[in-house]
Structure formats: structure tokens, C-alpha cells
Amino acid sequence: MPELPEITGLRAFLDDELLGAVVESVRITSFAVLKTADPPYTAVEGRTVTGVARHGKFLDLDVDGIHIVFHLAKAGWLRFTENPSSKPLRPGSGPIAARLTFAVPPRNGRAETQVGFDLTEAGTRKSLAVYVVRDPQEVPGIATLGPDPLDPRFTQETLDGILVGSSQQIKGLLRNQGVIAGIGNAYSDEILHAARISPFAISKSLDSEERTRIFHAIEEVLGQAVTSASGKPPAQLKDAKRGGMRVHGRAGQPCPVCGDTVREVSFADRALQYCPRCQTNGKILADRRTSRFLK
Known part of the structure; x- marks a missing residue:
């Protein structure tokens, strides 16, 4: 299970790669992972990533005020690619639970590029969770978190x-x-x-x-x-x-x-x-x- 250090690493990596990128598409192939309905997950499409945060073991993509929050649980992982596939995903056909693609604007002398990541989960016990919310505190697991040991106030x-x-x-x-x-x-x-x-x-x-x-x-x-x-x-x-x-x-x-x-x-x-x-x-x-x- 990814814990605080790995989630911290993922947060920094995604912040570097996705800040300012526009969400092109969100595909959910396992609807059991999606824990919210309002706003719909498609509401983030066309919006810009304005920040990436960590809350305990949760990752939080702020997309113009709508948050894509996910918890990788015991057997989940994030698989990043600079060449996202355009092939349709078949529900229930493999470990991929969700796929997100982004258009990264030109920067550092590079032309606009497309990147993406899959949320995957191995095994038969499925506990990976995705939330689309207006406030991260709407996620029950975030609202009840104890103090963060990396916070300077943790003494x-x-x-x-x-x-x-x-x-x-x-x-x-x-x-x-x-x-x-x-x-x-x-x-x-x-x-x-x-x-x-x-x-x-x-x-x-x-x-x-x-x-x-x-x-x-x-x-x-x-x-x-x-x-x-x-x-x-x-x-x-x-x-x-x-x-x-x-x-x-x-x-x-x-x-x-x-x-x-x-x-x-x-x-x-x-x-x-x-x-x-x-x-x-x-x-x-x-x-x-x-x-x-x-x-």
C-alpha cells in the first residue's frame, strides 16, 4: 500500500507534470471506484489543473475548483504515461479502474503535449476509491484525518x-x-x-x-x-x-x-x-x- 512518503512523491511529480494542464478526458472503467455523483466526473473535462495536494494517503487534483480525489488503498497504483492510448477501455477487462488524459500547454521550449495516467488495482478485493467533489472535506476519509506527521505543528x-x-x-x-x-x-x-x-x-x-x-x-x-x-x-x-x-x-x-x-x-x-x-x-x-x- 502506498503510504505518506510515496503519496508525497506522487504529489510532487503530478504537480510538476500537470500544473496548468487541461483535463481532456476522464474514463471510469470500474464504476465501483467512483464514490460520488455530484458533480459528475465529466465536469472536470475542459478545466485546468491549478494544484495537487496530499491529505494523509489521499491525492487531490484541484481542477479549477473541482477536486478529483483518489485513494489507492492496498493494491492500487498510478501509472503515468507521456503517450496515452486512444484505444477504448472495456469495463472489467483488466486492472485499469480509471484513465485521465491531459493537454499540457507549451513550456520550457516544448510544444503542447498530451500526457495521462491510469489508476490501476490488482487482486480481487477492490478498495481503490475516486471522489469528485467541490471541497476535499466532503470526502469522509479526509474529514476524519488526524494530524499530519509532516506538519510543523506535529510536535x-x-x-x-x-x-x-x-x-x-x-x-x-x-x-x-x-x-x-x-x-x-x-x-x-x-x-x-x-x-x-x-x-x-x-x-x-x-x-x-x-x-x-x-x-x-x-x-x-x-x-x-x-x-x-x-x-x-x-x-x-x-x-x-x-x-x-x-x-x-x-x-x-x-x-x-x-x-x-x-x-x-x-x-x-x-x-x-x-x-x-x-x-x-x-x-x-x-x-x-x-x-x-x-x-
Whole structure:
């Protein structure tokens, strides 16, 4: 799943490529992804892209005051092209859920060009979502977002207030978009590894020193990932994300910090990875439904 760093990279890329471009066409091939009806999605055709923003894991194209907002969910992605195909798309015939094409005005000595992107989704569980709204706050997932960890107003005091008031396990809390926006399964694993905190630790049980470690880990892990994503086209962002992981997706491999074997806890629809020596005093975590080990 693309998380805050990848969405930040996509936002910067699309802002560079599409600012001032005119939307030529919007084609929805999977109407299950379209979550709004007013205004109609065709209302953006002929309008100019005036900005691209990120809200948590949501991308937002401002098109003359109408916003195309999309959430790539677990298996979605954005496939950009400088040579968009004119072939008709058949609904339900492949991974493409939507296709947008744009006319880019002449700039930097280049003639007018046409570019586009497809929103794609792999697998059978479809959760990619597209919204066409007049205000991004009309999107339910945006209206309920917690503070953004890249916002300068997100301070140690902000995080302390969140943690001391929660009985939730820290792994789940970091992934909760209504608590902190933009962090998902992968980067929560990385943050907790960098902070040397068990994913099963109860948030309000963490002491001041542990809360400080988490705050600095959020800054460090997300900051490095955003830097790595900066300037990369969409086709390279997934590899950049995988290449920066120390524990997530690396079960069975040696921890790059201490050399212990990275372990995994599996759930119904996801898994977490951690280093026992770095995070749990050498103890191996059982499934959360049976484990009594919290810290």
C-alpha cells in the first residue's frame, strides 16, 4: 500500500507534470471506484489543473475548483504515461479502474503535449476509491484525518497527548488514520523498529523516554523515505520503498542493526515484522489473539 512518503512523491511529480494542464478526458472503467455523483466526473473535462495536494494517503487534483480525489488503498497504483492510448477501455477487462488524459500547454521550449495516467488495482478485493467533489472535506476519509506527521505543528507534545490517552496497541494506533494521518502497515513497522518498541506495547504505558524515541523515529523514518521518493517517477517509487525497509517485508532475514532474525506476526489480512533483539528483549511474539507479551 502506498503510504505518506510515496503519496508525497506522487504529489510532487503530478504537480510538476500537470500544473496548468487541461483535463481532456476522464474514463471510469470500474464504476465501483467512483464514490460520488455530484458533480459528475465529466465536469472536470475542459478545466485546468491549478494544484495537487496530499491529505494523509489521499491525492487531490484541484481542477479549477473541482477536486478529483483518489485513494489507492492496498493494491492500487498510478501509472503515468507521456503517450496515452486512444484505444477504448472495456469495463472489467483488466486492472485499469480509471484513465485521465491531459493537454499540457507549451513550456520550457516544448510544444503542447498530451500526457495521462491510469489508476490501476490488482487482486480481487477492490478498495481503490475516486471522489469528485467541490471541497476535499466532503470526502469522509479526509474529514476524519488526524494530524499530519509532516506538519510543523506535529510536535512531541502532540504525540504525547495522543499516546497517553490511548489504550490501543502502539502498532494499531500508528496505523489509525483518525489518530495520525498517512502512516500505514509498512512505515509503522519501520518506526517501531527504529524506536526499539514492541508493536504490542500499550500506548499509554510508554514512558517519556519511549515516547521521545517514537517521535524521533517518526521524523527520521518518514523524512528519509520522503527524501528517497523525491524526484522519482511513479514507476520507481515502489522499488524505492522496498529498498528502504529494514524489517518490513524482511521476515527471516537478518536485522541490519543487530543481526538477529526478523520475525513476523500474521493476521487475517496483513502481517507485521519486527526484530526480537531490538524491540522485545529477545522474546518471540505470538499471534496477538494469544500473546500476553505487551512490552
